Amino acid sequence: MxxxxxxxxxxxxxxxxxxxxxxxxxxxxxxxxxxxxxxxxxxxxxxxxxxxxLPDWEKLRETASQIKHNVLSNLYDYLLAFEKNAQTNGATVHWASTPEEHNQIVHSIIQKHGVTNIVKSKSMLTEECHMNDYLQARGINVVDTDLGERIVQLAGEPPSHIVLPCIHWKKEEIGELFSEHLGTPKGNADPQFLTAAARQHLREKFMTSKLAITGVNFAVAETGEFVVCTNEGNADLGVQLADVHIACMGIEKIIPQRKHLGVFLRLLARSATGQPITTYSSHFKKPRPGQELHIVLLDNGRSERLGSEDFRNALKCIRxxxxxxxxxxxxxxxxxxxxxxxxxxxxxxxxxxxxxxxxxxxxxxxxxxxxxxxxxxxxxxxxxxxxxxxxxxxxxxxxxxxxxxxxxxxxxVLSDPNIFRRAGAFGRWIMRYLPFLVNNPLNPWYKQRNMPEAPAQSFRKWYSKNRKNHG
Amino acid sequence: MDSREKILSQVRKNQPGVAMLPDLNFSSSSDNIAEKFSTVLVNIGGAVLEVSGWDELHASLVTNFTNKRIVTTIPELNQRIGTVDFRQDPHLLENVALAVLPGKFAVAENGAVWITDEMMGDRALPFICENLALVIRKQDILPTLNEAYQQIGMSSYNLGTFIAGPSKTADIEQSLVLGAHGAKSLVVYLMK
Structure with a gap:
């Protein structure tokens, strides 16, 4: 522990x-x-x-929002176009209604290739599907290759943040964790040293995995390509050394045209971490010669949300x-x-x-x-x-x-002015003469904060005394 | 009904009325563009060197990599550095100390260089090498990603990537460390 x-x-x-x-x-x-x-x-x-x-920042946000609105209003055609173009590029496209179906599809591809060790780069969608647990229960060893994700994976935790998975971990704790799992010397908590240890540990995984899973940041309907952004290069390294690439995405990740990437890639990393762009923004169009590329499209309630005027905008999220x-x-x-x-x-x-x-x-x-x-x-x-x-x-x-x-x-209280006035006076009296009645753990407002001092009179009284005659 | 049909019919039923796509007109400036590119790239951990010819470039490359494996896909450097058979297993590139690859163009606002698969030799090379050098012509720097995608247009690559600086992570207490999984250093050579 x-x-x-x-x-x-x-x-x-x-x-x-x-x-x-x-x-x-x-x-x-x-x-x-x-x-x-x-x-x-x-x-x-x-x-x-x-x-x-960026002088255009607000304009970029507005433009991105409008592009996403167009995506939602035209998603049927864009999904069909993406599927057709991705197939022309040599990808196999799968459709999953539920997380279970998504996991079954991924598992069947892994089984077909007889692979037991796979590398995965960051994908919140596979977290949404609890894919790691599903595969691990079936004897597949999934290694998360993003450093932060690997840290929480070694600790048996889910990520606590979609971009910064181990933002809640202190370096001394990571040092201890690595000492336990990777054999680094006890007490060394230097981020440079720990990152180098993780690089070595994960390089071996990249070199020996025949199958790589990635997420998708943006999928372009016009060309059938998709973009994956990382700072570490883990998605690229995993994919380029594997015989099989499985890319998992929600159906809302579609954008209409390649040129729209110019808007989203200007916004994504700046919004996420304040970087001008991630180190790698890779546009996967055709698989390597001899490589198999699978794209899994997941619904999991997204198509239903699309029908809700109040809540459909959440589908615009770029994570x-x-x-x-x-x-x-x-x-x-x-x-x-x-x-x-x-x-x-x-x-x-x-x-x-x-x-x-x-x-x-x-x-x-x-x-x-x-x-x-x-x-x-x-x-x-x-x-x-x-x-x-x-x-x-x-x-x-x-x-x-x-x-x-x-x-x-x-x-x-709020629907009756008389009750409201009396309740206010009663509350002030309690806070002044019997403060222990509110300053105790039974009162949720008292948790992690002190109650304010009660004012001598209500606003209503103060107003009628001081302001009523001043017009 | 299979999942594909189910999802598509639900999407068709639920999607809202058509909203138009916006225009993509953004401001940009080409003033001091090379300096701007250099400043941004240095800020994100990369380096920029201006060179006036292949000899100078080669001399600069080898100073730090004597007796180390250097691989390039640039014909002008092949005589000096040698060639590699890229039909071999990409795992064999793991011991490459320095890869020298041509970029198509660079982007001043974010320090990124655009490179596509036919310039990579093997697609694994820019990511597996320990250090990376990208070479572009100095006049091929564009102000923003908006111009970058105009330049890319509908060109037909199989894999294209923007590379902005060395591989990095700040996952441990937000301390920036260069060399997470990919190249530990990146130099962009600007050919005058």
């Missing part, structure tokens, strides 16, 4: 603890929360610096993670508190579409401050959708019990 880390957190997500419970656990270590918060804010600031260097880095709740609650492959604000509007009951807590894991929508490179109305999901969840009866009672109480 590695000090400071709480592995039960992750296991308990399976038993469906709520975001609030998991966040509370994360908040027990105040120093870690502050460090996590600061690290992510630092990345948000890098994003701002990169964005402000940059900017909304995570800016979110005051994500920064202080950690990725695992969202108990979903995609955490953060975007995860909180995607997840309830898949299972409203299981993820009923996530749209409430927000202050609705709107910062997510402000940084989103494709201008998804994330905070509006969070708000709308709350309404749907309450209407469908999935709101958490305590929240339901509180809401009914608030409805009674």
């Amino acid at each position: 590695i000090s400071g880390k709480n592995f039960e957190d992750v296991n308990e997500t399976k038993e469906h603890k709520s975001h609030a419970d998991l966040a509370e656990r994360f908040n027990r270590d105040e120093d870690r929360v502050n460090w996590h918060d600061k690290t992510l804010w630092f990345i948000r600031e890098k994003r701002d610096k990169a964005a402000w260097q 940059c993670g900017a909304c995570f880095n800016t979110c005051p709740v994500y920064r202080r609650s950690g990725g695992h508190s969202y108990h979903n492959a995609v955490a953060g604000p975007i995860g909180s509007i995607l997840a309830p579409g898949l299972d409203m009951k299981h993820y009923a807590d996530l749209p409430f894991a927000s202050t609705l401050c709107g910062s997510c929508s402000n940084v989103c490179p494709v201008k998804i109305d994330i905070h509006d959708q969070l708000y709308k999901w709350r309404q749907v969840i309450v209407q469908q009866g999935y709101a958490p019990g305590g929240k339901k009672i509180a809401m009914q109480g608030m409805t009674a």
Whole structure:
């Protein structure tokens, strides 16, 4: 067991603890929360610096959003065109309605080639499908090759961030983990040294794997090619040394034409980490001579969401993670508190579409401050959708019990001016003379914060005394 | 109904009314474009060297790689460096200390160089080599990715990639480390 880390957190997500419970656990270590918060804010600031260097930034966001809107409105034709062009390029295209079907398809390709060791570069879609677990249960050894993903994989955890999978890990803990799994000397926590050790460890995997799985950042309907972006070069190295390449993508990853990549690649890395572009942006059109290329298209609720005017915009997401880095709740609650492959604000509007009951807590894991929508490179109305999901969840009866009672109480108070006035006076009196009634752990507002001092009078009283006659 | 039909029919039923594609008109400036490219590339961990001919380029290459395996796909350098049979197993390129490859053009706003498969020798080479040098003509620097894709147009590559700097990661506490899985260093030679 590695000090400071709480592995039960992750296991308990399976038993469906709520975001609030998991966040509370994360908040027990105040120093870690502050460090996590600061690290992510630092990345948000890098994003701002990169964005402000482009005079066209806002225009790019608007253009990207419009292109994605066109994609959603024309997805049927684009999917057919992509399929046809990809087939002409020599790829085999598969369609999967569900994660199970996706995993079966991938497994059958692996089986056909009799492969047991495979390398995988970052793909949130395969996380969404819990593909690693599926394959591992069938005797396939899947190695995640992105450094951050390999770290969490060795620790038996899911990524806590879609772009920065081990952002919640400290280097000393990674040093211990590597010492245990890769045999590095104990106590060495130098990032340069640890990265070199991982390079050596993973190079051996690249050299011996006959099959590589990648995600897809963008798939071009016009040409049948797709683009994969990495900084490490792990997708490229895996694919170019393998006999078989399987690329897994959601049906919403389509863009109309090659030239539109110019818009999205200008936005993606700047939004994600503040880099002008990722080190490698590879456009896979035709497989290597002799190589097999498979593309798996996954639906998993996307085509249904397309029909929802309120929620379809979430399909525009390019998975940059900017909304995570800016979110005051994500920064202080950690990725695992969202108990979903995609955490953060975007995860909180995607997840309830898949299972409203299981993820009923996530749209409430927000202050609705709107910062997510402000940084989103494709201008998804994330905070509006969070708000709308709350309404749907309450209407469908999935709101958490305590929240339901509180809401009914608030409805009674707010709908009657007399009760409202008396409740206010009562509350101020309690806070002044019996503060222990509110300053105790039974009051959720008292958690991790102190209650304010009660004002001497209500705003209504103050107003009638001071302002009423001043017109 | 199989999944393909099921997904497609649901998409057709649910997709909203047609929205038009926007124009792609963005501002760009070619002022001090080579300096801008250099500044950006150096910031992301790469290096830029201007050379006036193949002899100078070759001399610069070999200083740091004496007795190491250098591989190139540039005909002008083949006499000086030698040739490789790229029909062999790509795994055999693992001991390449330096690969010298031509780029089609570079992009000033992000330090990226565009390279396609026919310039790579083997598609694994730019990624498996320990160090990478890309050579472009100095006049082939474009301001932004918007111009880059105009230049790429509908050209028919099998694999094309933008390479911007050396392979890197910041996955351990946001500390930038060069040389994650791909090339540990990248030099772009600008041929005058």
